[in-house]
Amino acid sequence: MAIIVQKYGGSSVGTPEKIKNVAKSVVNKVKSGNKLVVVVSAMGDTTDNLIALAKKITDNPDKRELDALLSTGEMKSCALLAMAIKALGYDAVSYTAYQIRIKTSGQYGKSLIDDIDEDKIKKALDKGKVVIAAGFQGINHEGDVTTLGRGGSDTTAVAIAVKLNGTCEIYTDVDGIYSVDPREYKDAKKLDEIDYEEMLELSSLGAQVMHSRSIELAQKYNIPVYVGLSNSDIRGTIIREVDDMNLESKPVTGLATSDEDVAITVRNIDNDINIISNLFEKVADKKINVDMISQTAPIDNKVNVSFTIPKDDLKECLDILKSYSNNEVKIDIDEDITKFSIVGIGMKTTSGVVAKMFKLFRENDIAVKMITTSEIRITCAINQKDKIKTINVIAREFNL
C-alpha cells in the first residue's frame, strides 16, 4: 500500500465548500488503495487576518506569541477537513504539531524542522485512518509553538513524506511549474519534470510556487514531489532528480525575473579587503540579504563595488553606508533594475550558454549592468524597460 502525503494550500481550503471538495479528492485516493496523510494550510486569508489582529494589539507583536497565534489557523482547517472526511464515511484524525511532535529549532517565524514522531502517524494509518496534519507549525525544544515561515506547509508535507518514505503531492492554485512565468510570457511551457536544483534556483529567484526549504529537503532524501491542481485532469510537474542524459539537448530549463531589488554602488573605495569585507559584515549583521556582488578592477588602488539588496532594506543599508562616504567615496543607488536569471542543470555539461546569451543581448540592444553565475544559473541585472523584451528573446531561443 503506497503512502501518499498530500498538501493543500490556503486557497484550496478557503471555504467550507472547498474543504468538502478536498475531502472528496482524498477519499478517492483512499478508495484506490492508498494510505493518505494530508497537510493543510490555514483557510484563505486566515494567516493575514491573524497578523492584522495582532497589529491591532501592538505594532511589534512578541514573536513567540505571534507564532502561537498564527498556528491556530492550520489547527482550524485540519479539524474541519477531518470532519468533512468523516462525514463521507471514512475514518480520519487531525493532529497538531504537538500531537505528532514536529520538533523544530531556530527562530520563531522561520523555524526549521528537526524531527517528526512518525509512529503516531503510522499507527493511525494502520488503523485505516486518513491523517490530517497541521502544516506550517512545530514545537521547539522549550515546548513553544513555532512556525516555519510563509509556505512552510510545503516543508511539513515533504518532511512527513521523508519520515514515512512516501511520495509527496503539493496541490496549489497553479497547474504546475513553468519554464517562464506565464503571466510574463504567454507561450511559456509547463515542465513535466524539473530537477531539484533547478527548482531550488527558480524558487530563490522569485518563482514562488514552493517553499525553498521543502525542495532542499526533498532533494536530500530523494523524495519526488508532484506539484499541480487538485481535482483536475491537467498534468502538473514532478520535481525529482533528473537524469543528465535527457538534458544535453536542453541546457536551459527555466527563466525567472525579479523587480524587488535595488543595486548599490560604492565608488572609489580603497581596494583593501579589510575595509570591503567589514562593509559586507555590517550589512549582514542587519540581516540584509546581499545577492549579486561585482567589483571592478582597481585604478590607483581604488575600486567600485556594486551589489543588490531587497528594496525594503534600502533605508537601513544606506544608514550603514553613510560612514563610508566622503569627498572621494560616493554611494550610487540604481532602483531601475530587473534581475534576470536562466537556470538549467544542463549548463553543467553544455558550454557556450553565456556566450549565446550575450550575443542575443547585443543583437537586441539589451544593456547588462551586473552579472553573476553559478554552476547551473546565470543572473544579470538589466534595465526594467528591457524585461519583457529579454524574456521573449531568451525564452524563444532556449525553447522555454
Place this chain on the structure above:
Amino acid sequence: MAIIVQKYGGSSVGTPEKIKNVAKSVVNKVKSGNKLVVVVSAMGDTTDNLIALAKKITDNPDKRELDALLSTGEMKSCALLAMAIKALGYDAVSYTAYQIRIKTSGQYGKSLIDDIDEDKIKKALDKGKVVIAAGFQGINHEGDVTTLGRGGSDTTAVAIAVKLNGTCEIYTDVDGIYSVDPREYKDAKKLDEIDYEEMLELSSLGAQVMHSRSIELAQKYNIPVYVGLSNSDIRGTIIREVDDMNLESKPVTGLATSDEDVAITVRNIDNDINIISNLFEKVADKKINVDMISQTAPIDNKVNVSFTIPKDDLKECLDILKSYSNNEVKIDIDEDITKFSIVGIGMKTTSGVVAKMFKLFRENDIAVKMITTSEIRITCAINQKDKIKTINVIAREFNL
C-alpha cells in the same frame, strides 16, 4: 507574594481594545506585588462562529474534531493577551492546555479536569512572568484535545487556583451574584458573599453566572472565588464557605426561575416499582435530564407519575413513553410551567420556610403544580403567568 488566578470571559476580551484593557488591569495587579495567572475565554462570539463553521461542513460534526476546532478560540485570545501585556513592558507567556498538561477525562465537549502540571506555571511566575492560560480546554489520556463545556473556563481558573493554592477572581459582564435575577426583579439585592452550596443550587437552577463544576471544585478545596466586573470599583460577590452563624437571621439567600422545562404526567400506570423504574432508566439512557419527580398515592393500585424534563428533549422523551400508553395509561404534557426555587443554607437550621411559602402562595392565589425539596432548596412548578407575581411576593417576604 499572593498568587491570583483571574478569569476573563469572552465579552471581556471581545475586541483588541478590550484585550488591551484587560492587559492594563492585569499589569495593575502585578504592580501591587501579586503573581498573576490569567485564564481567558475565546473572543466574543468566536466559539459560536466556529460551531457554525463546523455545521457548514456537516450537520453532525465529529466530536473529537469539534473539540480540536473549538480549542483554537482560546489559544488565539491567550496569545493576543500575552502580546498586549508584553507591549506594556511586562513579561508574559501564553500556555495552551498541552503546554501546562491540563489532563482531562470523560466525553468530548464535557470533559472533566483530572490534573494540571503546575510546575511549568510556577517556574514562569518565579521568573516574573504573567502566565496566560487557555481556558475551556484540556488533553485526554489519548492525547486528544478536549473541551470542558460552555463556561468551562471558570473551571480551568479554579483548578489552577487549587493547584497553586491561590485565590480566584472571575471577571464577567455582571457585577456580582444577585439574590434574584435583576432583569426579573428590579429591587434585587447583590450579595456580598454566598456559600458554595447556595451558589451551586442557584447555578444548576438557571442562574448562569458560573460553570457549576467550577463551584464544586472551589468548594472541595475551599478556594474563595470573587465574581464581578473588571476595571470597576463596584464590589462584586465572594463565593466561599459562609459561617452558619451569620445566616440564622436569613434563611433564604436567593431565588431562581426557569422556563426551560416541560412537565410530563403518566396517568393510571400500574403501581409497580419495576415498571416505573424501568421507565426512568430508559429516559436516563437517552441522557435526558429528569428534574422534579412526584407520584400520587395509588388508587386501585394505579398511580400518576409526574416529572419535568428540558423542553428540548420532549420529542425524544415522548418516543420512549409511546410504548407505555394504551387505553388506560395516558400521557399528559404541560408546557406551561415555570420552575421556581428558593435556596439558602439557613434552611438547614430554620424551620417553617415551606409553611411560610405556601401561606404566601395561598394568599396570592398562586397554584403549585409540583414540589420538590432538598436540604437547602425548595422548588415548585407554577404556572408561567404567575412567575413575576411569585418573584415579587417571595423576594419581598425574604428580603432578597
